[in-house]
Amino acid sequence: MEEYGFFLTYNNQDEVVRLPVNPEKIEINSSGDGKNYTIIGLGEINSIQPNKLREITLESFFPGQRYPFVVGRELQTPYYYVEMIQKWMETKRPIRFVFSSLQLPDYALYGNTSKQAVSAKAERFTSNRAFMAINMAVSIEKFDWTLAAGESGDIQFKLSLKEYVFYRALKVKIKKDKEKSTVAKKRTDTKETPKTYKLVAGDSLWKIAKKQLGDGSHYKEIQKLNNIKDSELRNLPIGMVIKLPQKEAAK
Template sequence: MEEYGFFLAYNNQAEVLRLPVNPEKLEINSSGDGKSYTIIDLGEINSIQPNKLREITLESFFPGQRYPFVVGETLHTPYYYIEMIRKWMETKRPIRFVFSALQLPERALSSSLAQSSQLELERFTSEETFMAINMAVSIEKFDWSIAAGDSGDIQFKLSLKEYVFYRALKVKVKTDTKTTTVAKKRTDTKQTPKTYKLVAGDSLWKIAKKHLGDGGRYKEIQKLNGIKDSELRKLPIGLVIKLPQKEASS
């Protein structure tokens, strides 16, 4: 004799629901994620990739009364199951889906003592089973409906997707204790003044006219070299003076 159990558990089995009516069909979709490439002179090849996450679909109903085919010792109202599943969805945390089949000795199931859903789940996961699925999942979709004449029963369809636990690792960036400060040197567009050595008969006006193209710029030469007005008529021969840029400063 076999006994089948479908369980949904949340927060490390702190909250457990056993589906009161076993689904007629359990659909599990498991597919790969291979990629195809076309190679010259070889044709199409397939690159095998890690499998996609498994998807589970099951349909059943929450009974409004205890029918002979209802499983488990605990039967809640249909809305209890609905609110519990909706609450789990809102937490945005994974739950655990367990499907297990036990090989039982020939005895009436009703003879067992009343057990809570937590104890039933423990029995289904600890005793020897010949078929078992136990995986963390996310609730992707939960549809339910009420049909006239169903005596308070609520039909539902549940879509689950395998969940892989992960955590973000802290990345420690090692920095060099020796920091090198790179100072950006501002480009100096100002040209270094040229120099001129005075000869006999020179004046600042002649020098400005010859080298700067404008005799009136002699005052720039005078200011650049710190020559006083009283020294303009007696500049010593051989004196080396600086010349400003050829273009007049604006």
């Protein structure tokens, strides 16, 4: 016998819900994300991009009693299914949507069971060559439900799911450019060292300024830089080492 099953599982099958009434149809929206461009001399072209995330919409109801068309051996109360889905939504974590077509023996697909029972029955499904039509990680985007009056407590619902892609944020390490840092260091070390001059016989500050700075009138800058008093100008000792101002500063 062949039977179809719709399942919602959470946290790697720690919690499993089988929809007790199979939806009459499921809508799967799968679209590309192509970009259109206009090329001179060629016209409009389409650049194919990776597909957008698939979206699934399905409608059914949680029965308040066991109708002949209810699938699975176990049937929970309608509010059990509602509370389970709402709880999953609040965790802000993805779930897994599974739609399968199975060749079954005289037992039904697993329903709302413990993890141990799920694992045991899953092994039996594998031995019976279960064909998985859809097995997709999804986020619950929207869950609408309505208590149907006069229908034995049935709860009608509409579920909107969106494909979920697992990702992980990576730490970014910023590498310093050794070449740039070396250049920067060199630039900071390019401060010119003040030049010096050793006096010889016959020297005066005017002569030194004329010879070293190109203009004798800069002798006052040399005098100020070396703290030489006016009374010492005519008796500068031979061999005295004096500092010279930079040419740019002397202009």
